[in-house]
Amino acid sequence: NAGVTQTPKFRVLKTGQSMTLLCAQDMNHEYMYWYRQDPGMGLRLIHYSVGEGTTAKGEVPDGYNVSRLKKQNFLLGLESAAPSQTSVYFCASSYDRLPSVGRSTGELFFGEGSRLTVL
Amino acid sequence: SQQGEEDPQALSIQEGENATMNCSYKTSINNLQWYRQNSGRGLVHLILIRSNEREKHSGRLRVTLDTSKKSSSLLITASRAADTASYFCATVPIQGAQKLVFGQGTRLTINP
Numbered sequence: 001n002a003g004v005t006q007t008p009k010f011r012v013l014k015t016g017q018s019m020t021l022l023c024a025q026d027m028n029h030e031y032m033y034w035y036r037q038d039p040g041m042g043l044r045l046i047h048y049s050v051g052e053g054t055t056a057k058g059e060v061p062d063g064y065n066v067s068r069l070k071k072q073n074f075l076l077g078l079e080s081a082a083p084s085q086t087s088v089y090f091c092a093s094s095y096d097r098l099p100s101v102g103r104s105t106g107e108l109f110f111g112e113g114s115r116l117t118v119l
Numbered sequence: 120s121q122q123g124e125e126d127p128q129a130l131s132i133q134e135g136e137n138a139t140m141n142c143s144y145k146t147s148i149n150n151l152q153w154y155r156q157n158s159g160r161g162l163v164h165l166i167l168i169r170s171n172e173r174e175k176h177s178g179r180l181r182v183t184l185d186t187s188k189k190s191s192s193l194l195i196t197a198s199r200a201a202d203t204a205s206y207f208c209a210t211v212p213i214q215g216a217q218k219l220v221f222g223q224g225t226r227l228t229i230n231p
Binding site: 004033035040041042043044045048058090092106107108109110111112113 | 219
């Protein structure tokens, strides 16, 4: 089972360039998330989606855009890359929304990460 | 701001010993989850404990939750070299958007 697949795994950009990270999941999950991981900062939520055609802002959305045109795909775009966006980006998905007590587990399935360097 | 804070930031023990990691959080939660991340890899879900639970076991893992102290602990018994990884706690706050908020992690090293 592929699970959550991120492409590309590595990318180097120059300041001002644009790019798109693709996340694909084959588990028919409703919910998808984009996080960034920086040293000493843990994971911070950028944007998330609760279903096809929907997106919402997370903790650090500035400088990023997302789209969820198909249920299985969640795209993260950088329109004008900045050095502060150098990070490792993780996509995750879950079957259901994060749970209330007694509902589904809310377990997140993560991709392997995409390391982005902006020069 | 980060909801969960892990303690210690780094832990190094001998194979076979038990490893204990702690997590503190600030606001009331719906549930708390622990994840493991091997170097250069994605996070893998280990265990979830709900706010109305106090202890949960899964194989060599034991998780406790004390909502009065807003803290949780993860115990790995009989550690193995393969347990070397970073461990993160993540919380789902009751108030606000239902999203998972991660701590900064504990780097665990198991020495053979």
